[in-house]
Amino acid sequence: xxxxxxxxxKINGIKEExxxxxxxxxxxxxxxxxxxxxxxSWFRGCRVRAYLRxxxxxATTIQKIWRGYLGxxxxxxxxxxxxxxxxxxxxxxxxVRIQKRWRAYYVRKxxxxxxxxxxxxxxxxxxxxIVRRELEEFAVIKSREREKTALESGERKKDYLARKMHYLVxxxxxxxxxxxxxxxxxxxxxxxxxxxxxxxxxxxxxxxxGTEGTVETSTLGTPFTLPQIEHLPPIPKKKPQxxxxxxxxxxxxxxxPLEPTLRVATSITSVEEAREELKRKEWGSQVNDELFHHFSxxxxxxxxxxxxxxxSKFGHVDYGTKHFREENPEKLKGxxxxxxxxxxxxxxxxxxxxxxSAGKAV
Amino acid sequence: EQTxxxxxxxxxxxxxxxxxxxxxxxxxxxxxxxxxxxxYNDNLAEAVVKGDILPQLVYSLAxxxxxxxxxxxxxxxxxxxxxxxxxxxxxxxxxxxxxVISLEEFxxxxxxxxxWALGYIARHNGELSxxxxxxxxxxxxxxxxxxxxxxxxxxxxxxxxxxxxxxxxxxxTxxxxxxxAHLSQMILNPxxxxxxxxxxxxxxxxxxSVDLAEMVVEAEIFPAVLACLKDPDEYVKxxxxxxxxxxxxxxxxxxxxxxxxxxxxxxxxYIGDSRGNVRLPGIMMLGYVAAHSENLxxxxxxxxxxxxxxxxxxxxxxxxxxxxTAWALGQIGRHTPEHARAVAVANVLPRLLSLYMESxxxxxxxxxxxKALKSILQKCTYLPALEPLLHEAPPNILKHVVGQFxxxxxx
Numbered sequence: 001x002x003x004x005x006x007x008x009x010k011i012n013g014i015k016e017e018x019x020x021x022x023x024x025x026x027x028x029x030x031x032x033x034x035x036x037x038x039x040x041s042w043f044r045g046c047r048v049r050a051y052l053r054x055x056x057x058x059a060t061t062i063q064k065i066w067r068g069y070l071g072x073x074x075x076x077x078x079x080x081x082x083x084x085x086x087x088x089x090x091x092x093x094x095x096v097r098i099q100k101r102w103r104a105y106y107v108r109k110x111x112x113x114x115x116x117x118x119x120x121x122x123x124x125x126x127x128x129x130i131v132r133r134e135l136e137e138f139a140v141i142k143s144r145e146r147e148k149t150a151l152e153s154g155e156r157k158k159d160y161l162a163r164k165m166h167y168l169v170x171x172x173x174x175x176x177x178x179x180x181x182x183x184x185x186x187x188x189x190x191x192x193x194x195x196x197x198x199x200x201x202x203x204x205x206x207x208x209x210g211t212e213g214t215v216e217t218s219t220l221g222t223p224f225t226l227p228q229i230e231h232l233p234p235i236p237k238k239k240p241q242x243x244x245x246x247x248x249x250x251x252x253x254x255x256x257p258l259e260p261t262l263r264v265a266t267s268i269t270s271v272e273e274a275r276e277e278l279k280r281k282e283w284g285s286q287v288n289d290e291l292f293h294h295f296s297x298x299x300x301x302x303x304x305x306x307x308x309x310x311x312s313k314f315g316h317v318d319y320g321t322k323h324f325r326e327e328n329p330e331k332l333k334g335x336x337x338x339x340x341x342x343x344x345x346x347x348x349x350x351x352x353x354x355x356x357s358a359g360k361a362v
Numbered sequence: 363e364q365t366x367x368x369x370x371x372x373x374x375x376x377x378x379x380x381x382x383x384x385x386x387x388x389x390x391x392x393x394x395x396x397x398x399x400x401x402y403n404d405n406l407a408e409a410v411v412k413g414d415i416l417p418q419l420v421y422s423l424a425x426x427x428x429x430x431x432x433x434x435x436x437x438x439x440x441x442x443x444x445x446x447x448x449x450x451x452x453x454x455x456x457x458x459x460x461x462v463i464s465l466e467e468f469x470x471x472x473x474x475x476x477x478w479a480l481g482y483i484a485r486h487n488g489e490l491s492x493x494x495x496x497x498x499x500x501x502x503x504x505x506x507x508x509x510x511x512x513x514x515x516x517x518x519x520x521x522x523x524x525x526x527x528x529x530x531x532x533x534x535t536x537x538x539x540x541x542x543a544h545l546s547q548m549i550l551n552p553x554x555x556x557x558x559x560x561x562x563x564x565x566x567x568x569x570x571s572v573d574l575a576e577m578v579v580e581a582e583i584f585p586a587v588l589a590c591l592k593d594p595d596e597y598v599k600x601x602x603x604x605x606x607x608x609x610x611x612x613x614x615x616x617x618x619x620x621x622x623x624x625x626x627x628x629x630x631x632y633i634g635d636s637r638g639n640v641r642l643p644g645i646m647m648l649g650y651v652a653a654h655s656e657n658l659x660x661x662x663x664x665x666x667x668x669x670x671x672x673x674x675x676x677x678x679x680x681x682x683x684x685x686x687t688a689w690a691l692g693q694i695g696r697h698t699p700e701h702a703r704a705v706a707v708a709n710v711l712p713r714l715l716s717l718y719m720e721s722x723x724x725x726x727x728x729x730x731x732x733k734a735l736k737s738i739l740q741k742c743t744y745l746p747a748l749e750p751l752l753h754e755a756p757p758n759i760l761k762h763v764v765g766q767f768x769x770x771x772x773x
Contacts, residue, residue: 121661121664124665125665127622127624128627128664130624131623131628135589135591135628135631136592138589138592142594146594
């Protein structure tokens with residue numbers, strides 16, 4: 001009872017105490033909160049820093065290894081090029097020595113060889129003489145050819161002129177232009193006129209050769225000719241009097257080109273020819289020459305083809321299948337056998353057998 | 363000339379509507395008239411360009427019949443031949459593509475007219491040639507060379523020659539189209555004008571570099587080419603000599619090849635037979651051959667070149683030929699005392715001295731004569747030839763003569 005009364009008296013005090021303590025706590029809350037925050041943040045910072053340090057160490061290791069690798073590669077490359085340069089220098093020096101000797105020999109034997117030069121010059125004079133003579137002959141031949149062609153074309157022209165002017169030939173009554181009575185002999189043209197055959201109008205038309213001088217006839221083979229045009233049918237003249245058809249129709253019919261039907265145009269043996277053609281094509285394009293025999297499995301007397309491995313005439317080599325070592329008995333003649341087995345070690349004989357009988361299985 | 367251009371403009375304005383006429387014969391005749399006018403005078407050609415006729419011609423070049431094409435190509439050629447600017451104007455109208463298309467026609471007359479126009483365009487300078495090449499003309503021209511018509515071959519060969527003369531790349535393009543083989547097949551053709559063009563084309567190709575010259579030589583033209591040195595047409599001979607000169611000037615090996623084939627003898631005979639300007643390539647060829655090495659110079663001497671050159675030196679009236687002869691003699695005589703003696707024996711030194719001293723000779727001739735004289739004198743030990751020089755020489759030459767005397771004579 002007394003305690004209850006004591007407690008009841010303390011209630012107000014307790015309430016005040018409680019209130020006071022809450023107030024103090026509230027007042028300190030912010031401070032304490034900030035302090036706790038500070039402590040926590042510092043600790044987190046420590047953790048992160050430790051992690052960063054760890055990462056940095058690892059990164060340094062990686063970079064160190066990588067740079068070492070790069071440096072070694074670079075070094076190897078430098079060594080390679082230096083070696084290569086050394087090699088090339090060496091080769092060049094040797095080549096220079098060879099060239100030095102060769103050039104000395106060559107110059108002394110050929111270039112400064114007085115007698116060779118003299119011979120060469122003598123040979124050259126002879127060649128020059130030959131060339132000069134040949135050129136002279138060539139020039140003479142060419143000039144003669146030219147004169148000949150000029151002469152021939154002159155003759156042809158004069159003959160053509162004579163044929164055109166054949167009417168100027170002198171007759172019994174009238175002396176022609178070229179046969180002057182005051183001269184002893186008639187002009188040469190007169191003789192030509194006497195021997196000339198008069199030109200026919202068709203001949204004069206076909207004489208027009210417009211391709212002279214523009215086409216090369218002297219070089220290879222045939223001269224260039226225009227493609228032959230087929231002659232067109234003649235132009236119909238006036239219709240003759242009487243019960244005749246129109247000449248145009250008649251000529252059309254007469255000169256109608258042949259147009260056979262397909263049936264007529266195909267040959268009798270066209271089927272056989274087509275078969276031959278097909279066979280030829282097949283023969284040319286086929287890959288395998290053996291024809292396929294249907295049901296040929298019935299006579300199966302095919303020979304069995306051996307494998308190349310087994311059928312070579314040298315037979316199997318024993319090495320690799322039967323033994324793996326080269327054995328040369330002549331070399332081994334005086335030698336004793338190789339001791340393959342050690343002397344036994346007694347301790348190992350007892351292995352597994354000392355305590356239990358499980359080792360007896362060994 | 364002003365009246366001529368005024369007249370030209372008047373005529374152009376009359377002819378222009380005729381070009382668009384319905385009747386094809388009128389069109390062709392109008393084009394022909396334009397071509398003849400432009401051909402005659404460059405002012406008229408300018409008037410053709412200014413009258414804006416070229417685009418119309420180029421457009422119809424693609425479409426019309428072959429007579430019109432021939433006439434249109436004739437107009438283009440007539441305009442392009444006068445000057446590079448006119449040729450550039452022709453190119454600017456897009457004429458090149460139309461001309462190259464007409465090179466593919468069947469009619470040889472059209473091909474000839476187109477190839478002629480292209481040749482005249484390419485003649486002026488390198489850019490125009492490059493434009494012609496870029497239009498794809500070269501393979502077609504090489505095809506034209508293989509045609510049977512002689513006139514077409516002539517024109518195609520001259521067009522190729524004009525294209526390849528400007529630069530090594532253009533010459534290489536021509537060679538890559540396989541022109542050399544066809545050109546070398548036509549060497550022994552009887553037509554003289556064709557041979558002129560063929561040799562001119564080959565020499566323009568080979569003048570640029572050693573490789574091109576070697577390719578020309580590999581076509582096995584020697585010794586057939588030497589036969590053409592006896593051709594009656596003098597321009598053929600001149601072009602052959604030019605070709606040989608262009609080949610020999612590159613390397614001693616090529617010169618050696620030609621000497622071994624007897625080319626030196628042929629060229630010396632050629633120099634002896636011809637007169638005037640056509641001798642020049644032959645003389646230069648001898649100079650080039652002798653310049654390479656002393657053995658080749660000795661070969662020239664042995665083939666009796668020096669007397670011939672001495673004759674040239676005294677006969678020829680023109681200064682540039684005399685200068686070339688003096689240079690060639692200097693090249694022959696400068697190697698060793700043997701060579702100098704061979705030159706001096708032909709009584710060349712007094713002549714060279716007189717050429718050097720004459721005030722009428724051109725600068726070039728004097729310089730070359732002096733150089734030749736000096737180089738020969740420095741090796742000459744043949745005293746009878748040196749004595750006449752003692753009397754007349756000026757001091758700068760005299761010191762060399764006296765020096766030679768001191769080297770040789772003890773008297």
